[in-house]
Amino acid sequence: MNTWRKMQQSYFLHSFLRDPLAVGSLFILLLLVIASFGAPLIAPHNPYDTTTIDILDSELPPIWLEKSDSRFLLGTDSQGRDMLSTMLYGMRVSIIIGLGAVFLQAVMGILIGLVAGYKGKRLDAFLMRLADVQLSFSTYMVAIFFGALFQAAFGMGMYEEFAIPLLIFIIGFAEWPQYARTVRASVMAEKKKEYVEAARVIGLRPGRIMWRHILPNTLTSVLVISTVQVANAIMSEAALSFIGLGMPVTRPSLGSLIKAGFDYIFSGSWWITLFPGLALVLLILSVNLLGDWLRDFLNPKLYKE
Amino acid sequence: MPRKTLISIQNVVKHFDISGGWLDQLKFSGGRLVRRKTVVRAVNDVSLDIEQGETLSVVGESGCGKSTLARTVMRLYPPDSGQVLYRGQRIDNLSSSDMKTYRTRMQMVFQDPYASLNPRMSVRQILEEPIRFLRGTLRRDEIQEAVAAIMLQVGVDPDWRDRYPHEFSGGQRQRISIARALAVDPEFIVADEPIAALDVSIQAQILNLMMDLQQERGLTYMFISHDLSVVKHISSRVAVMYLGTVCELARAGTVFQSPRHPYTQALLSAIPRLGEQGFRHERLKGDVPTPIQLPSGCVFHGRCRYADGRCVKEIPRLRQVDEQTMTACHAVEEGRI
Amino acid sequence: MADRDNLLSVKDLIIRFQLRQGALTAVNRVSFDLAKGERLGLVGESGAGKSVTGFGILNLISKPGRITHGSIRFEGRELTQMSEEEMRRIRGNRISMIFQDPMMTLNPVLTIGTQMVETLLAHKPISRREATEIALDRINRVSISSPQKRLEQYPHEFSGGMRQRIVIAIALLTSPALIIADEPTTALDVTIQADILELLLHLCDTEKTGLILITHDLAVVSQVTERIAVMYAGTIVETGATGQIIRNPQHPYTQGLLAALPQNVPAGGRLKQIPGVMPGPSRIPAGCPFNTRCALCEEVCRTVQPPLEPKQAGCLAACHLLN
Ligand SMILES: Nc1ncnc2c1ncn2[C@@H]1O[C@H](COP(=O)(O)OP(=O)(O)O)[C@@H](O)[C@H]1O
Numbered sequence: 018m019n020t021w022r023k024m025q026q027s028y029f030l031h032s033f034l035r036d037p038l039a040v041g042s043l044f045i046l047l048l049l050v051i052a053s054f055g056a057p058l059i060a061p062h063n064p065y066d067t068t069t070i071d072i073l074d075s076e077l078p079p080i081w082l083e084k085s086d087s088r089f090l091l092g093t094d095s096q097g098r099d100m101l102s103t104m105l106y107g108m109r110v111s112i113i114i115g116l117g118a119v120f121l122q123a124v125m126g127i128l129i130g131l132v133a134g135y136k137g138k139r140l141d142a143f144l145m146r147l148a149d150v151q152l153s154f155s156t157y158m159v160a161i162f163f164g165a166l167f168q169a170a171f172g173m174g175m176y177e178e179f180a181i182p183l184l185i186f187i188i189g190f191a192e193w194p195q196y197a198r199t200v201r202a203s204v205m206a207e208k209k210k211e212y213v214e215a216a217r218v219i220g221l222r223p224g225r226i227m228w229r230h231i232l233p234n235t236l237t238s239v240l241v242i243s244t245v246q247v248a249n250a251i252m253s254e255a256a257l258s259f260i261g262l263g264m265p266v267t268r269p270s271l272g273s274l275i276k277a278g279f280d281y282i283f284s285g286s287w288w289i290t291l292f293p294g295l296a297l298v299l300l301i302l303s304v305n306l307l308g309d310w311l312r313d314f315l316n317p318k319l320y321k322e
Numbered sequence: 323m324p325r326k327t328l329i330s331i332q333n334v335v336k337h338f339d340i341s342g343g344w345l346d347q348l349k350f351s352g353g354r355l356v357r358r359k360t361v362v363r364a365v366n367d368v369s370l371d372i373e374q375g376e377t378l379s380v381v382g383e384s385g386c387g388k389s390t391l392a393r394t395v396m397r398l399y400p401p402d403s404g405q406v407l408y409r410g411q412r413i414d415n416l417s418s419s420d421m422k423t424y425r426t427r428m429q430m431v432f433q434d435p436y437a438s439l440n441p442r443m444s445v446r447q448i449l450e451e452p453i454r455f456l457r458g459t460l461r462r463d464e465i466q467e468a469v470a471a472i473m474l475q476v477g478v479d480p481d482w483r484d485r486y487p488h489e490f491s492g493g494q495r496q497r498i499s500i501a502r503a504l505a506v507d508p509e510f511i512v513a514d515e516p517i518a519a520l521d522v523s524i525q526a527q528i529l530n531l532m533m534d535l536q537q538e539r540g541l542t543y544m545f546i547s548h549d550l551s552v553v554k555h556i557s558s559r560v561a562v563m564y565l566g567t568v569c570e571l572a573r574a575g576t577v578f579q580s581p582r583h584p585y586t587q588a589l590l591s592a593i594p595r596l597g598e599q600g601f602r603h604e605r606l607k608g609d610v611p612t613p614i615q616l617p618s619g620c621v622f623h624g625r626c627r628y629a630d631g632r633c634v635k636e637i638p639r640l641r642q643v644d645e646q647t648m649t650a651c652h653a654v655e656e657g658r659i
Numbered sequence: 660m661a662d663r664d665n666l667l668s669v670k671d672l673i674i675r676f677q678l679r680q681g682a683l684t685a686v687n688r689v690s691f692d693l694a695k696g697e698r699l700g701l702v703g704e705s706g707a708g709k710s711v712t713g714f715g716i717l718n719l720i721s722k723p724g725r726i727t728h729g730s731i732r733f734e735g736r737e738l739t740q741m742s743e744e745e746m747r748r749i750r751g752n753r754i755s756m757i758f759q760d761p762m763m764t765l766n767p768v769l770t771i772g773t774q775m776v777e778t779l780l781a782h783k784p785i786s787r788r789e790a791t792e793i794a795l796d797r798i799n800r801v802s803i804s805s806p807q808k809r810l811e812q813y814p815h816e817f818s819g820g821m822r823q824r825i826v827i828a829i830a831l832l833t834s835p836a837l838i839i840a841d842e843p844t845t846a847l848d849v850t851i852q853a854d855i856l857e858l859l860l861h862l863c864d865t866e867k868t869g870l871i872l873i874t875h876d877l878a879v880v881s882q883v884t885e886r887i888a889v890m891y892a893g894t895i896v897e898t899g900a901t902g903q904i905i906r907n908p909q910h911p912y913t914q915g916l917l918a919a920l921p922q923n924v925p926a927g928g929r930l931k932q933i934p935g936v937m938p939g940p941s942r943i944p945a946g947c948p949f950n951t952r953c954a955l956c957e958e959v960c961r962t963v964q965p966p967l968e969p970k971q972a973g974c975l976a977a978c979h980l981l982n
Pocket residue numbers: 338339340362363364382383384385386387388389390391613
């Protein structure tokens with residue numbers, strides 16, 4: 018087993034290293050992730066600490082422009098927060114929400130897809146119609162609904178506190194059908210295979226067959242859509258924040274930074290919006306490119322001897 | 323003195339509804355919208371007894387219902403009507419927990435050595451699972467011993483137990499498949515085309531293994547195949563199926579020497595003959611009809627050269643024609659063949 | 660064999676696949692001749708290199724693969740040297756190919772008639788009318804009833820056996836000199852298989868068309884062909900007259916293959932098995948490729964690859980222990 022594993026891994030590595038785009042993407046992605054999660058250590062300022070922020074520093078340009086301040090490498094925003102630090106913290110929020118939402122989507126979607134695909138018939142039809150209904154409500158409608166509900170119940174103060182888990186819930190809840198559909202399709206393909214019948218001949222219970230036999234064989238497709246879904250979730254969060262349904266400006270994500278900066282574009286402070294925008298594009302692009310590579314690698318046609 | 327009947331298949335019918343959802347069933351017919359189901363009549367009123375210790379082969383062309391019959395016997399499909407008895411006990415209507423005791427007695431080997439082993443499980447996991455589940459009283463080391471013993475018996479080196487299926491050749495995978503079936507120490511094995519996907523030299527290895535195991539363990543086989551020379555070699559009795567019905571059931575020697583049913587005659591005449599130039603087979607007219615619209619009367623009548631008016635109307639029943647043979651054919655019954 | 664009788668002559672053909680893990684030799688120094696109108700059976704286990712040899716003759720080896728050595732002379736012309744344009748004029752015209760899956764040949768969105776007429780027009784300077792005439796004639800010859808109506812039908816309206824008949828009709832369109840049939844009946848049931856093979860045999864016989872029948876089934880080959888070439892791990896290990904090879908095989912592999920058939924053992928008896936499996940192209944041992952499974956293997960078999968040469972029995976075989 019070990020020799021084969023090693024071979025496979027080295028082949029994985031080999032084909033990865035031969036693709037400069039994939040290597041470059043991974044490099045950038047790692048850089049972004051490490052920088053944002055290391056933000057408390059790396060960032061020159063702490064944007065969450067209001068005592069260190071001086072409103073007089075607001076809208077300072079990046080240091081290569083006139084009237085800049087050498088303390089703020091990429092300038093400051095309208096509240097006088099260091100752009101670089103705010104972005105790093107914001108990217109961390111974006112990534113946490115993206116991963117959290119995808120985790121929730123995956124758990125819901127895999128469970129529902131597994132049951133629908135394996136049980137078939139009425140239950141399948143019901144669950145898939147449910148998925149259709151869910152998809153026909155856009156993420157924004159779900160966000161407006163739950164956002165409004167939450168704010169009405171607990172007030173705006175609580176909202177700022179619980180914005181991250183709430184957004185994870187909203188985006189996760191709104192987009193589980195993607196997972197459910199993918200998993201269902203591969204479950205339907207797998208359950209026709211004879212190893213599943215062999216498991217039934219042994220008399221194993223449906224739960225065990227689904228969990229132990231079918232699920233592991235659907236994980237490659239889950240892995241592939243997960244990359245797309247992480248990128249999508251980060252985008253959704255940014256979009257929600259941009260229209261004011263997401264992270265509050267006091268705890269900004271990349272999306273709310275872009276939005277906050279947007280109001281100042283015409284007064285000349287383009288950097289407040291441009292840098293978070295670039296960071297977002299870089300983040301999404303690197304995730305998607307890696308996902309593309311992974312999909313090509315796992316494509317069974319290219320996988321043969 | 324006849325031997326004991328192990329499995330008794332009685333009037334089993336299995337149809338598949340393939341008409342999909344409610345909306346797919348709506349059809350225009352004669353200017354009106356009607357709801358119509360599309361049903362594949364895969365197995366129609368099949369009765370067979372399998373005696374203890376024998377190899378009963380089921381032969382027939384693809385789509386004639388062999389696998390469906392096998393899966394119904396194994397309770398992978400519930401029969402639409404009819405019953406399956408195991409040593410006189412009805413098993414087709416048992417709950418899964420009552421069925422559990424029978425799962426240790428009857429097991430199945432599948433056709434495709436590439437699809438019948440879970441690619442994400444090691445050989446050890448594949449073989450331990452049935453033992454753990456069905457012989458739950460064994461201790462850990464006993465289970466491991468059992469796995470090693472069974473691997474040895476089917477001719478796979480027990481040192482390879484931690485490998486995954488893709489590391490084995492087709493023949494070895496089929497050995498592992500057989501080992502999985504044997505792991506719970508069954509007395510009856512359904513083998514659905516176990517050698518169809520293998521090369522000739524490997525086929526011989528697997529057939530020998532199956533024959534050896536039968537001798538050592540007194541196994542009873544229901545052996546499904548479309549390869550008639552293999553069937554001739556391994557079986558004690560042969561059931562010939564056509565379009566979901568059994569048309570002839572006879573001792574193997576008899577059926578290959580003197581087939582009675584017109585379809586059996588045509589089928590056997592078409593076996594490729596080693597060392598004979600040219601062809602002398604009996605040509606059948608037309609194609610096999612679809613099991614969605616079964617012909618009336620004898621399902622073979624459209625292609626049969628002995629067919630007459632009675633054949634179009636009346637379904638022939640499987641009848642004893644002599645000591646060795648049962649056929650379902652009016653012409654045989656009337657002495658026209 | 661006098662050269663004017665010779666249709667196809669393959670010499671020392673080597674076909675390799677350049678893969679990420681290194682080069683695989685799928686066909687290793689294969690040589691055989693085919694006279695005009697002769698029927699040759701290419702038999703062997705799956706992976707022996709039969710299909711690759713068949714594709715190689717048509718110069719149809721796709722990308723990672725390449726003919727790296729050898730010559731293929733067909734009707735006096737060297738196929739390995741031909742341009743793609745010249746090859747196209749030979750493929751489907753002088754040499755036709757029939758596959759296991761008829762849908763490799765048939766286009767699902769065109770009627771049978773359109774496909775046949777287009778094929779003819781591509782190769783022959785004739786009118787559409789004449790082409791239709793020929794198409795009708797060929798459909799007739801493969802014993803399909805009401806040909807006029809059939810020409811207007813689509814492939815999915817036919818059963819598997821019928822489709823294979825139509826593929827044969829298409830293969831016959833241009834009256835080729837050679838048909839290469841790669842497992843043409845493997846997916847079919849025995850009754851239909853017998854019909855199709857009988858048809859193929861009859862047509863090749865009456866039209867004096869050469870046939871290379873690729874199959875794993877020795878019985879099939881023995882019924883249809885005049886000569887057999889047995890392939891093992893990319894090489895031909897034995898070749899000779901069909902009857903003689905079936906009755907009196909010389910090479911240990913051919914012997915083992917025939918002995919393993921249930922036909923050759925009393926019912927219920929133990930089958931003679933060849934131990935082990937055929938090595939894949941990446942694991943072919945040095946010396947004789949069969950040495951890992953051969954009961955007679957000697958020292959020389961492990962070091963020197965035996966050439967395919969005439970043996971006393973009258974066949975050609977690649978084995979050190981025969982003379
Ligand atoms: N699960 C299924 N759903 C619908 N139709 C089926 C199913 N299984 C088999 N059939 C149909 O039933 C008929 C008999 O199939 P099968 O028992 O697999 O035949 P065999 O094993 O003899 O080739 C075929 O027409 C096949 O298409």
